[in-house]
Every structure is written in structure tokens, then in C-alpha cells.
Amino acid sequence: MNLDSIKVLQKELSDLIGVSGYEDEVGNFILSIIEKEGLADKAWKDPLGNILVIIQGTKESERVLFDAHTDEIGFMVSHIDQKGFLRFVPVGGWDTRILLGQTIVIPTDSGENFHGIIGSNPPHLTSPSERKKTVSIDQMYIDIGLNSKEQVEASNISVGSVGTLVSPFVDFPNNMVRGKAFDDRTGCNVLIHLLRELKDINSQNETLLFNFAVQEEFDRIGTVTGAFKLNPTLAIAVENTTAADVPNIKPSKIPVYIGKGPAISVADKSIISSPHVNKRLIENAKIGNIPYQIKKPMYGKTDAGKIQMTREGVKSTVVSVPCRYIHSPTSLLKLDDISNTIELLKAFIENEAKI
């Protein structure tokens, strides 16, 4: 697998802004690649903004769904004060300890992006005991350099405007990269590369379905409507998950490791994964000599937890690319893990293990 192609697409996807409910930039980008490269029999955007894709197999009744979410966590403006400062609420689960001093970008309808700084009481004006406490998000504000409510409103920023933290994409040693929104643009990257790989597969009987799903970070919304429409019989959610292989964490508490390949979930807080689907993944990984790891239970919720409850039920699991520091502006992952995740899903489709 070509790591350069994986890196280029990871940067492009990471740099796009798509806070939950506002994923059009990401969805349109993905749909344009699929259309331009002719990667699907059918691809379209549904009413909520999911990008749904069908690759017809010889068997219409055996339908395998791959799902990755297009949205990222962000912020929503909740109040504009007379001096032009913005108050905000989180969209999705942020580690609020890391917010102070960060730069936020707020796109507007006019196409202009505004930048703001997340501030709170200056350290010089707080007492030593106050400085030891965590600052709650209620005490924070965004300073966008405008000095009245009228100026803010004239700039197309209003209550309900959304933004996310600025975080450039940077190369690290050992094929590692850092950037924002790796949760779950990484899954989108995996699925786009998988679609490209499928051009070379002739022996695929199952009908393949893809949902590039909206609003996972809100309450896993797009996955529900997408799965209903696509009507799968098996499903794999492709995610980015917490590699806590860092100092101060005991091995028994480390869910997954960087560099050890795709992580197959046995269970998370939303699903007991299908043993049948996991067996098909593991046996095909062994045949293809593809590295994989088992993610320790039970951390996080995933789209798979919703997909399994579609119609009369869908055997489902989760395959994740390990990533450090998710739900912060600076995630770190290893490109080889993305490459091996693509290989694993391709082997799953080819299913030489005949499971």
C-alpha cells in the first residue's frame, strides 16, 4: 500500500472543517472523489448529509456495510456580549483542560474564516489557589478581535455559528503524522482507499455498502438513517481509537497500541461485537499475514452500537486505527496502521477463509 497516497489524503481530510451537523465540506469532498474516480455503482448525499455508496455484488441479499463518520468535535457560539466576546458550548466530548490559549477557527456563510483565542481570567489577576483549579468552560470566552456585538453580527457570526480548533498537519518520525479531526477522517481515508482497491477485486459476491456518516460525535445520528436506507446484513464501523500506550498508564489499562495494526473490538460501551464477524476478520488477517490487535473492552461508543439495531438486527463490529490524544486538537498516528487497516478490510471482502 502506498503510504504517500495515504498521507496526502489524511492531510486533505484533516484540514477540512466539519463540526457535527455542518459536515458539507467533508461530504462534498468525499463524494467528488468517488464520482471523479468512478469508485461506485451509486453514490449520493442523503437528507442529513451522509454520503451513501453502493457497489453491487452478484448477491443482492448479502450486504456488507462499512461506516466511518465525517464529523469532528467542535464548539458552538451560545452568546455574544456587548464588547464582542463570544461565549460557547462544546459540540462533542472535549478534554476541557486543554482549551485555554488555543486558537479556534469559525467559518462563516460569506466564506470568510475568523480566528479566535480561547481566553479566561489572566493569570496575573487570579489568586494562587484559583490557579490550581481547572477552569470550567463557562468561565471561558472566545476573543475574535472585534470590539462590539454589532461588529460581530456584521461579520456573519451569530449564536449557533460553529468552529473548531486550529491544528496544522505535521510529519513526525517513524511514518507518524499529527493533525486534527483524525477521529474519524482516518476512517474516511481508509474507506476511500478501500474503494480504490475494490477496482481490482473481481471475486466479490456481496453487495458492498458505505456510509460516510454525519453527527457521530453528537449522538451517532447519521449512522442510524444511513443503515436504515442501505439495509445491511453485516457491518463494520471503521474508527480511530485511543492508543494510551504512553507514560503513567498500566498495560492492563492500555486499550490499543500505535504500530501494532488495526484494532478489532470485542466490545465497547455500545456493542458486544459479533463473534462471527470478528472471526472472519481474524482468520482472513492470519491468511494475509496482516498485523492486528484486539482492543480491550470497554471504552467509548461507536456507530456500530447503533447499526446493530437496524431493522431486525445486523451482525456488527468495529475496526479502529490506533491514535494517541484523540478528542484533543493534536492527534498522532502511524501511517502503517492505516495501510494495514485497508489491507484487513480488503482481505475481509475477499474472504479467502470462507467464513
Ligand code: CO
Ligand atoms: Co469517532
